[in-house]
Amino acid sequence: MNDFRTPDAPGDPAQPTADIDGYSLDELSDYLDxxxxxxxxxxxxxxxxxxxxxxxxxxxAVSLTMLEREATELPPIDESWIxxxxxxxxxxxxxxxxxxxxxxxxxxxxxxxxxxxKGLVRAAGDRVPGLLVxxxxxxxxxxxxxxxxxxxxxxxxYWGENIPEAVTQLRHAITAMLAEHTELVIVSIDIxxxxxxxxxxEAGEEPSS
Amino acid sequence: xxxxxxELADRLGSIIQAVPGVRMLYPAAPILTTVGSEVVAAATATxxxxxxxxxxxxxxxxxxxxHIGVNGVxxxxxxxxxxxxxxxxxxxxxxxxxxxxxxxxxSVG
Numbered sequence: 001m002n003d004f005r006t007p008d009a010p011g012d013p014a015q016p017t018a019d020i021d022g023y024s025l026d027e028l029s030d031y032l033d034x035x036x037x038x039x040x041x042x043x044x045x046x047x048x049x050x051x052x053x054x055x056x057x058x059x060x061a062v063s064l065t066m067l068e069r070e071a072t073e074l075p076p077i078d079e080s081w082i083x084x085x086x087x088x089x090x091x092x093x094x095x096x097x098x099x100x101x102x103x104x105x106x107x108x109x110x111x112x113x114x115x116x117x118k119g120l121v122r123a124a125g126d127r128v129p130g131l132l133v134x135x136x137x138x139x140x141x142x143x144x145x146x147x148x149x150x151x152x153x154x155x156x157x158y159w160g161e162n163i164p165e166a167v168t169q170l171r172h173a174i175t176a177m178l179a180e181h182t183e184l185v186i187v188s189i190d191i192x193x194x195x196x197x198x199x200x201x202e203a204g205e206e207p208s209s
Numbered sequence: 210x211x212x213x214x215x216e217l218a219d220r221l222g223s224i225i226q227a228v229p230g231v232r233m234l235y236p237a238a239p240i241l242t243t244v245g246s247e248v249v250a251a252a253t254a255t256x257x258x259x260x261x262x263x264x265x266x267x268x269x270x271x272x273x274x275x276h277i278g279v280n281g282v283x284x285x286x287x288x289x290x291x292x293x294x295x296x297x298x299x300x301x302x303x304x305x306x307x308x309x310x311x312x313x314x315x316s317v318g
Contacts, residue, residue, distance in 0.1 A: 045261070047235050047278060047315030098313060101286045107307070108293040112285055112314040120317055123281075181285040181317050 021046040051093040124173040130161030156195040230288035235276040236261040271305040281318030
């Protein structure tokens with residue numbers, strides 16, 4: 001099978017992962033810290049930067065909860081999973097391949113970027129309590145309409161959640177999201193839970209099991 | 210009467226931003242090209258392209274490239290269709306009967 005990745009597609013080892021339209025993840029993280037003010041048009045007008053900011057905000061919300069709990073109750077936690085997810089963000093937010101949308105006129109060419117589709121997958125993850133979406137990949141010839149595509153998604157699960165149920169919910173949420181906003185023919189969604197972490201509720205109670 | 214591709218792109222940008230479901234316009238040209246054109250514009254005291262839409266002559270055809278973010282409320286393909294239709298209608302109204310339009314969605318939601 002041919003590899004239809006564009007040069008800046010995720011997973012391309014030649015891709016400088018720290019560079020997102022000219023900004024590093026650290027710079028984007030600082031921008032988030034500053035409340036995205038003063039406005040930086042270079043970031044605000046870059047879809048890749050916007051997708052990265054969304055993802056950083058998600059990870060930050062989860063890791064903050066963990067750090068608060070760690071400070072009061074838990075021994076130091078291996079935070080490599082956070083590094084894994086942040087690494088996935090820099091890989092996934094690039095525009096990647098252009099995925100065609102049908103139009104009857106030969107004068108009009110419509111497409112949605114691979115990066116936008118991965119953003120949809122992450123947004124679908126937000127609908128499912130208990131899972132945080134990490135890296136995702138579209139496997140197949142997405143630039144040819146009607147091709148059969150497999151989606152792989154790596155996730156981190158909260159300890160105590162019913163993982164099979166959460167995975168099923170995530171699969172349904174992703175299916176619905178992609179059906180609404182793309183014309184991809186998804187034949188399989190492979191979800192892998194790579195890590196688990198503890199969560200606490202606002203009152204700091206023990207996680208339920 | 211529209212006298213330049215910059216003015217054409219400006220007008221088209223306004224039309225696209227008014228399409229329901231379009232959240233924002235992104236630069237259609239690569240970032241470095243966009244920055245470069247602004248540097249050149251500043252150095253030569255000429256007006257930089259105010260809209261991120263690229264309108265150019267390709268062979269005998271006028272071609273417009275539009276990069277948008279959509280709000281996710283309406284299905285993205287539906288918004289892309291509406292943006293494409295609005296662009297074609299506008300360009301044809303200027304006499305570009307064989308214009309070609311490319312609409313690329315860079316973010317949803």
